[in-house]
Amino acid sequence: MIDKQAIYHKTPKGVEAIANRQSGLAPKLRSLLIMIDGKRGYTELAAMSLVVGDCEQMLLQLAQDGFIEPVGGAVPASTASAHAVSSMANTEPAPLMVVSLPEAKRFTARLLTDLLGPSAEVLCMKIETAKNLAEFVAAVKRAREIVRDVKGNSGAENFIAQVELHTPGS
Structure with missing residues (x-):
């Protein structure tokens, strides 16, 4: 579970993923990662990402994959243990929107x-x-x-x- 009180920022891996479009991140995750700036809280990120999808789940995924972490610390242990479970789950990316x-x-x-x-x-x-x-x-x-x-x-x-x-x- 993601800490909704924490402020998250990009890790060096997250900064690299934004700079390098070939990072393999799904477009929705990349969009949310772009919005994470070390200043916005969960509520603001959730409001900004309404069109993108489930903010909590996507933040959890970004934290588990090492793209973000709470300001001033490492990913909480509950997130790290959730990563072990998540890595066993189906990690198929969300279907992409087809747009003309x-x-x-x-x-x-x-x-x-x-x-x-x-x-x-x-x-x-x-x-x-x-x-x-x-x-x-x-x-x-x-x-x-x-x-x-x-x-x-x-x-x-x-x-x-x-x-x-x-x-x-x-």
Whole structure:
């Protein structure tokens, strides 16, 4: 069971997993890992990850796999013993969402509007008029920079994490 009172941060393995997209992490776990910054508590992470899935289970999985740990200490013994049981369980990743480019564009435009309000209009138009995945990705990269300027690094990371879950081929 995960300690819902603890604040978690990425271990060196977790930092490497974010830097290296080939870490083998399921997209939902990677998205949650991106949101973990050593400042947010369980309640905030759970609220931010509603679209991703069961926050408690995913935090437990990240802790068991050594990607996160409580700030100021190692993973609690109960988590370590749960890892032994979990490693015997079926570890098949959750099924991935199949998303079309039009769906991805709609989702991203709505997300930008929620984050930036009316000032997102030009960014949304660039995203909505993207003719292919390459143009969409280029527009999202530009949007990430604007979100970073307005909402900070954690806001930009959260934006990208959510967009990645709704991008074709992610």
